Amino acid sequence: MPTASKRPMRRTVVYLWISSLLYGSFLLISTSGLEFLDKKFAYSPGTAIRVLTELDPSGRLAYQSFNLADFGYIVVYSATLLTWFRFLRNRAAIPRGFRPFLALVPGFLDIVETAAIAWLLREPSLQLGPLVWLTVFATPVKWTAAGLLGVVLLAGEVRWRRYLRARRRAAKAVWQAKKR
Numbered sequence: 001m002p003t004a005s006k007r008p009m010r011r012t013v014v015y016l017w018i019s020s021l022l023y024g025s026f027l028l029i030s031t032s033g034l035e036f037l038d039k040k041f042a043y044s045p046g047t048a049i050r051v052l053t054e055l056d057p058s059g060r061l062a063y064q065s066f067n068l069a070d071f072g073y074i075v076v077y078s079a080t081l082l083t084w085f086r087f088l089r090n091r092a093a094i095p096r097g098f099r100p101f102l103a104l105v106p107g108f109l110d111i112v113e114t115a116a117i118a119w120l121l122r123e124p125s126l127q128l129g130p131l132v133w134l135t136v137f138a139t140p141v142k143w144t145a146a147g148l149l150g151v152v153l154l155a156g157e158v159r160w161r162r163y164l165r166a167r168r169r170a171a172k173a174v175w176q177a178k179k180r
Contacts, residue, residue, distance in 0.1 A: 007090045024073060027069060042136075084153055085103035109145060
């Protein structure tokens, strides 16, 4: 168990969540009306090629800008997930078998997807190749990993909240016993 100064605090998790929500909202608002592969849960290689080839120069530039901003977002939400995971794990709300690096899996897959799309955006003529297949594979696996991690984190939150309620009830019972 790390010392108290090295354990993540609840307010740190909250601040990081707010940062992630604001950054993600900015990305969604700034790209509304545009069809990006990052916004889809899954797609076929044909869909990926169609979306990328139908982009006009301004759409391609907008997608490249989005991709650049997405790299920053990956860092922010990965830090959020890792800190939240460590917060719950240090308080025994997540079993010890779950290692903190698991919180980085969605971010790693998102980096793979975003880097492959960035590379594809630089290609003048798109062909069905390994980078297209990489994006087609990484996107649904990223979303699935994020969903599973979300389930683990939410279960940890429920477990942590139950512990806090039980601790408050016990303290209240001790206080009432002393009062009598």
